[in-house]
Amino acid sequence: MIRKLLDKIFKPKSSQGEASRIESHKSTQHQPSRPVLSTKRTTKKNTRSDRDSAQVITLNTHKIDLKLLSSGAFKTVEGLQKAGFEAYIVGGAVRDLLLNRIPKDFDIATDATPEEVNRIFRRSRIIGRRFRLVHVLFGDETIEVSTFRGSHLDSGDSKVTDSGRIIRDNVFGSIVDDAIRRDFTANALYYDPSNQEVLDFHNGFADIRAGVLRMIGKPETRYAEDPVRMLRAVRLSAKLGLQIDAGTMAPIAKMADLLQDVPPSRLFDEMLKLFLSGHAIESVSALREQHLHHGLLPMLDVVLEQPMGERFVMLALKNTDDRILSGKSANPSFLFATLLWHEVLAAWESYKTENHPPIPALHMAMSEVIATQAEKLAIHNRYTATMKEIWGMQPRFEQRAGKRPFGLLTHPRYRAGYDFLLLRCESGELPMELGEWWTTFAEADSEIRTAMLQADTAPKKRKKRNRKKATPGASNNSEPSATQ
Ligand code: ATP
Ligand code: MG
Numbered sequence: 403m404i405r406k407l408l409d410k411i412f413k414p415k416s417s418q419g420e421a422s423r424i425e426s427h428k429s430t431q432h433q434p435s436r437p438v439l440s441t442k443r444t445t446k447k448n449t450r451s452d453r454d455s456a457q458v459i460t461l462n463t464h465k466i467d468l469k470l471l472s473s474g475a476f477k478t479v480e481g482l483q484k485a486g487f488e489a490y491i492v493g494g495a496v497r498d499l500l501l502n503r504i505p506k507d508f509d510i511a512t513d514a515t516p517e518e519v520n521r522i523f524r525r526s527r528i529i530g531r532r533f534r535l536v537h538v539l540f541g542d543e544t545i546e547v548s549t550f551r552g553s554h555l556d557s558g559d560s561k562v563t564d565s566g567r568i569i570r571d572n573v574f575g576s577i578v579d580d581a582i583r584r585d586f587t588a589n590a591l592y593y594d595p596s597n598q599e600v601l602d603f604h605n606g607f608a609d610i611r612a613g614v615l616r617m618i619g620k621p622e623t624r625y626a627e628d629p630v631r632m633l634r635a636v637r638l639s640a641k642l643g644l645q646i647d648a649g650t651m652a653p654i655a656k657m658a659d660l661l662q663d664v665p666p667s668r669l670f671d672e673m674l675k676l677f678l679s680g681h682a683i684e685s686v687s688a689l690r691e692q693h694l695h696h697g698l699l700p701m702l703d704v705v706l707e708q709p710m711g712e713r714f715v716m717l718a719l720k721n722t723d724d725r726i727l728s729g730k731s732a733n734p735s736f737l738f739a740t741l742l743w744h745e746v747l748a749a750w751e752s753y754k755t756e757n758h759p760p761i762p763a764l765h766m767a768m769s770e771v772i773a774t775q776a777e778k779l780a781i782h783n784r785y786t787a788t789m790k791e792i793w794g795m796q797p798r799f800e801q802r803a804g805k806r807p808f809g810l811l812t813h814p815r816y817r818a819g820y821d822f823l824l825l826r827c828e829s830g831e832l833p834m835e836l837g838e839w840w841t842t843f844a845e846a847d848s849e850i851r852t853a854m855l856q857a858d859t860a861p862k863k864r865k866k867r868n869r870k871k872a873t874p875g876a877s878n879n880s881e882p883s884a885t886q
Pocket of ligand 1: 492493494495506509583584585590628630631675
């Protein structure tokens with residue numbers, strides 16, 4: 403009977419019904435400290451010496467306000483701790499709290515394996531291959547829970563390329579192992595809300611106080627393991643106003659080429675974070691200083707070197723930064739459409755000089771730019787479709803006669819197309835008067851709109867005639883000249 407009951411509680415949920423899952427930390431409260439009976443332990447229990455090797459920073463010193471934690475973060479730590487596991491808030495959230503910033507999300511580190519975490523929280527799922535993690539869902543909030551990582555040099559589920567890049571990494575370890583695997587000292591702080599202590603294994607607290615971003619371990623090795631850390635250094639320093647430590651900075655210029663080997667989807671994610679950080683201008687300038695932009699956005703190299711292109715991109719980034727910093731959302735499709743616009747313009751021009759009609763030439767240019775860029779930066783299809791719509795709408799803004807402007811106003815992406823047009827005007831590519839005309843036209847009543855229309859000078863569309871099939875040998879001279 404007892405055996406049966408234990409089986410019912412602890413068997414993996416795949417072999418049980420949904421209803422028998424451990425529902426929440428409330429029901430885990432009465433469980434023994436290790437709720438998994440038969441699975442092999444893959445994590446190491448932290449010992450006293452683990453904790454002893456950390457500096458313990460107490461509330462008096464760190465002054466983190468508990469009220470700034472999200473309820474999801476709180477409940478996740480509580481649920482894990484009540485089930486007998488260790489759990490801490492880690493990474494960017496602790497760093498941001500210490501810098502008096504509101505964290506944008508919360509990550510938790512624990513000694514529970516992904517399966518164990520998954521069993522504790524009913525609304526959770528295991529994700530990822532390179533790093534297996536658990537997403538715990540609380541309404542709109544997603545809390546990312548990762549198991550303490552061990553060294554990839556230990557045997558286990560890890561894989562490293564010849565250049566030292568880690569491509570799979572599922573070896574679990576202790577909190578000490580986990581801390582050493584993190585990138586910067588400021589990102590390796592472990593905050594336990596239950597006793598309000600921060601565990602600091604790499605002097606991250608002092609670095610944050612001193613405004614320094616410092617790599618843990620030997621920077622060259624850490625960049626070789628994961629070249630994306632170079633981008634993270636630039637992005638985090640721009641976003642947080644931290645100075646990159648000289649030793650952390652020095653290898654970047656000579657190791658920048660390693661980014662070529664990073665899978666495009668990861669580069670895309672990182673670039674998106676960079677552009678949507680609210681500090682895109684500083685980040686792009688820093689990338690250029692470090693020559694990191696060459697491999698990332700090859701077309702951006704060209705664009706930034708033309709005065710008009712640079713002005714346009716900088717205006718677009720400034721616009722995005724302003725939106726993010728004032729709490730508005732920014733659309734990645736719009737952003738990538740701006741970054742690549744001058745490349746599209748150049749390709750469009752060249753197709754037109756090859757005598758392709760303007761609209762087909764624009765579509766050829768758009769496809770060409772997307773195809774070339776996609777190789778480097780895996781811009782997802784769901785973004786490229788919108789980018790093409792925004793670009794494709796642009797020639798229509800120059801048509802201000804007849805029914806055409808009314809049609810354009812009803813386009814589902816009109817607003818994005820119009821904002822894009824305004825940037826083109828502000829950058830000097832088009833006269834300001836065109837943007838102003840659309841601003842007025844969109845807001846005016848129908849009488850004023852009609853009065854605003856320009857004279858229709860475009861050639862009238864010809865009606866299709868029923869042509870007689872030309873018989874071989876017959877002269878074509880009888881065809882009306884207008885159709886030739
Ligand atoms: P952000 O505020 O932009 O989210 P973050 O530091 O929280 O910054 P995440 O990508 O959310 O960035 O990562 C969470 C934590 O995971 C980091 O703080 C760091 O401890 C660790 N981490 C992330 N990426 C790496 C990496 N490439 N190498 C080592 N540790 C990493
Ligand atoms: Mg984060």
